[in-house]
Amino acid sequence: MFIIMIVKLPVTLDRDRLPRLFGELDATRDQQEVTVDFAPLRFSLPTGMLALGSKLREWVAYRKQRNLFSYALGISGARQAHSYLMHLGFFHFIGLEAGLDVGEARGSRSYVPITRIVRPDIDIGRQGLEDWYTAIETEARRVAGILAGSFDDSQPLRTYTYSIREVIRNVFEHSQAAECYICGQRWNNGQVEIAILDEGIGIARTLSESHGAATDADALLMAVRPGVSRTSNYDREQNIYDNSGFGLYVMSELAANFGWFALGSGDALLFGYQQQRTVSDASFRGTFFGMKFLSTPANIRSVLDDIIAAGEEDAQQAGIRVRASGRSRIVQ
Incomplete structure (x- = not known):
C-alpha cells in the first residue's frame, strides 16, 4: 500500500x-x-x-x-x-493542460505573463557585438514599457529597460542556456516586481572557470561583487562580450537600494535589501533573479554612475584592476 x-x-x-x-x-x-x-x-x-x-x-x-x-x-x-x-x-x-500556454497570453497594461525569450540568433563575429546588444535591448524595452505603464521616455522606463537588459545579457553570455523566461507585475501604488530565470548551468559552474567557490552560497556572494566574472582571466580576444564582472553587482545594488533582490542558484538563495545580504538554503537548477522596485530613481543614469564608481573603488581595494564595461554604463 x-x-x-x-x-x-x-x-x-x-x-x-x-x-x-x-x-x-x-x-x-x-x-x-x-x-x-x-x-x-x-x-x-x-x-x-x-x-x-x-x-x-x-x-x-x-x-x-x-x-x-x-x-x-x-x-x-x-x-x-x-x-x-x-x-x-x-x-x-509546468506541464498541465489548464489555462493559456506560455506566449499565448497578451498581458495587459500592468503585468507581463510568462514570456519565453530566445537567445539572439546573431553571429557576433560576422554581424558584430552591437547587433547582439540591440536585439536584447529591443526585447527588454518591449517588456519594460508594460511595467512602466507607457513606452514614452521616463525614468521608470529607463530603469526597467536597463534592469531587464542586464539580467538577460548575463543569462545569454554566461549560463549556456538557449532561452530564458520573464514575468512581471506593476501595482497601483507604482511598485514593480520582475523575475527572470534560466535553466542553464548555474552560477557556481559559471564562476568555476576563473574563481573557486567552496559552496553555491559562496558563489552567489561572489557573483554580486564588482569585477567578478567567468571571463576574469580571459584575454581581449576570448572575452567576446566585453564582460567586466559588473552586471550582477550593479543590478543587485540598484534593486537593493530601491527595493530588494533575490538571486537563487544551486542550493542557495541570496536576498538583498538596502545593506542587508542574507543567504538561505534552496535547490534550483539554473539561476533566477527577482527584483522589486518600491520606487524608481529620479535619475537612473546618476544612480548607476554612483554604483559603478563605488564598485570600481571596491574592486581596486580587493586587488581587482578592472573598470565597468561601456555597455554596463549605457542607459537608453
Missing part, C-alpha cells in the same frame, strides 16, 4: 516561501505518489511564481522518467489566484 504524499502551496506564493517549497519537493522527489495541492493559494507574486514553476517543471520531468505518479489538486478557475496563473501560462509552463 502506497502513501500519497501531499505538497501544499502556501496562501501567498512569493520569494520568501521558495526555500520551504523547494525543500518539500526535494523530500518527495522519489516517492511513488505525490499530490501538489494548489487549493490554499490566494496570492501569487512574480518571483515566487516563476521560480516555483521552473522547479516544478524539473521535478515533474524527473518523476516521469522514473515512472512515478504526480497529481495536481485544487485548481479552480473560479479562484482569482488560479485564474490569474491560468492566464499567465503558469500551468502549461
Whole structure:
C-alpha cells in the first residue's frame, strides 16, 4: 500500500516561501505518489511564481522518467489566484493542460505573463557585438514599457529597460542556456516586481572557470561583487562580450537600494535589501533573479554612475584592476 504524499502551496506564493517549497519537493522527489495541492493559494507574486514553476517543471520531468505518479489538486478557475496563473501560462509552463500556454497570453497594461525569450540568433563575429546588444535591448524595452505603464521616455522606463537588459545579457553570455523566461507585475501604488530565470548551468559552474567557490552560497556572494566574472582571466580576444564582472553587482545594488533582490542558484538563495545580504538554503537548477522596485530613481543614469564608481573603488581595494564595461554604463 502506497502513501500519497501531499505538497501544499502556501496562501501567498512569493520569494520568501521558495526555500520551504523547494525543500518539500526535494523530500518527495522519489516517492511513488505525490499530490501538489494548489487549493490554499490566494496570492501569487512574480518571483515566487516563476521560480516555483521552473522547479516544478524539473521535478515533474524527473518523476516521469522514473515512472512515478504526480497529481495536481485544487485548481479552480473560479479562484482569482488560479485564474490569474491560468492566464499567465503558469500551468502549461509546468506541464498541465489548464489555462493559456506560455506566449499565448497578451498581458495587459500592468503585468507581463510568462514570456519565453530566445537567445539572439546573431553571429557576433560576422554581424558584430552591437547587433547582439540591440536585439536584447529591443526585447527588454518591449517588456519594460508594460511595467512602466507607457513606452514614452521616463525614468521608470529607463530603469526597467536597463534592469531587464542586464539580467538577460548575463543569462545569454554566461549560463549556456538557449532561452530564458520573464514575468512581471506593476501595482497601483507604482511598485514593480520582475523575475527572470534560466535553466542553464548555474552560477557556481559559471564562476568555476576563473574563481573557486567552496559552496553555491559562496558563489552567489561572489557573483554580486564588482569585477567578478567567468571571463576574469580571459584575454581581449576570448572575452567576446566585453564582460567586466559588473552586471550582477550593479543590478543587485540598484534593486537593493530601491527595493530588494533575490538571486537563487544551486542550493542557495541570496536576498538583498538596502545593506542587508542574507543567504538561505534552496535547490534550483539554473539561476533566477527577482527584483522589486518600491520606487524608481529620479535619475537612473546618476544612480548607476554612483554604483559603478563605488564598485570600481571596491574592486581596486580587493586587488581587482578592472573598470565597468561601456555597455554596463549605457542607459537608453
